[in-house]
Amino acid sequence: MRTQITGSVMPLLEVTLSGGEQIIAEGGEVAWLTPGFEMETSTRFGSGGRGGFMSGLKRVLGGGQLFLTEYTAPSSGGAVTFAARLPGTIKELRIDAADAFMVQSDSYTCSTGGVEVSVGLQRKLGAGIFGGAGLVFQKLSGSGTAWVQLSGEVLELELAAGQSMLIHPGHLALFRAEMNFEFASMKGVKNKLFGDSLLLAQIHGPGHVWLQSMTPAKLAGAIEPYLPDKTTTTTTSS
Template identity: 75%
Template sequence: MSVFELTLDPGEHIIAEGGDVAWLTPGFDMETSTSFGSGGKGGFMSGLKRMLGGGQLFLTKYTAPSRGGFVAFAASMPGQIRHLQIDAADEFMVQNGSFMVSTNDVEVSVGLQRKLGVGVFGGAGVIFQKLSGSGSAWVQLSGEIVEYDLAAGQSMLVHPGHLALFRAEMPLEFAKVKGVKNKFFGDSLFLAEIHGPGHIWLQSMTPDKLAAALEPYLPKENSSSVPSGAN
């Protein structure tokens, strides 16, 4: 389980989802607002759009005290934390729930929402958040990470849950693959087709697959059992 620890000089600050902090040195000023994570350009509506894109309505700004300090964030899934440099030429789409921390002028917004039917994620569909603006951002990706550079005219078919991160300008579409029944008894398998040119990051683990792997080992309540001594 990865941990991201960031040392800040006096007065420096970073933006993060409020409940994700793991530990920090004393003295940090913590302020929560809907306008954070909108590149300084929005308020409640920007926060609402971010929430609709799978993020949090409120984000927290952590400002270091006069002596400086550090703040640490723990990943929610086994995997890796990656740094992204954001500017007008480098915008990214990241899986819902992957955003961790950014500098103030990075905008976190809904990038793509697609309901793919009951066979994918139990009908929840797929959501990507868009990271734009200017500055640095850190994202958590699950499991092992495999990266590919796609040239112009190249494309790749990827299960949507394994497409962790890609450059925002890359075209993405979804299609049914006939002849393969998915595990939720759908009549076909949905795959994402992403087109080059651009760079993609694929993750080996998805939350739904991890949950499915652990489910057989979780205790189950036996509703038919009768407590000892009951009449």
């Protein structure tokens, strides 16, 4: 298996497979692929194919899909390409017993067969963040390689033991699963979402953190004034 990430603003991930090699992704993630691939959709993929329906249910609780699709290359080999959904970066993660990760829901793109995608953290937030849907992190564990999408520009921080960082929840894109994570209410900060308090994510070292400059909620808010008004109806006379 060979991978190549190309592009800058809207990157592409091309996965080139030898005959019989496989890659797993959620439905609808593939942008294009060479002919001859066998495709199978099931709940059992991930964690070596052992999880079955319960693994699929964990993915749903983590903001993912119940079913995953396994792409198997023909004997001559082939390539599958995935496209970023938002401007940003595609990140490759090597996962094993010592390196599990927490990533924001909808960031997972694809992985090799030994990676398990499950719910890691859920928290209901105010209506102004994520459209009231709350914050959900998926946990990537097991053994293998996964690829995730981070939005906008990405800043990486290494927090030492005893260090912590306060982060707007939407900008916390990815962190190592063993790090301690909680929410902190910042009293006295007036804003349109929480009145006189601001809810921030507080993450504690040691460990590595990836912060993203763009959030889907803020992008949607920026373009909303330019969208057609769906409440306006047009009448025509005969």
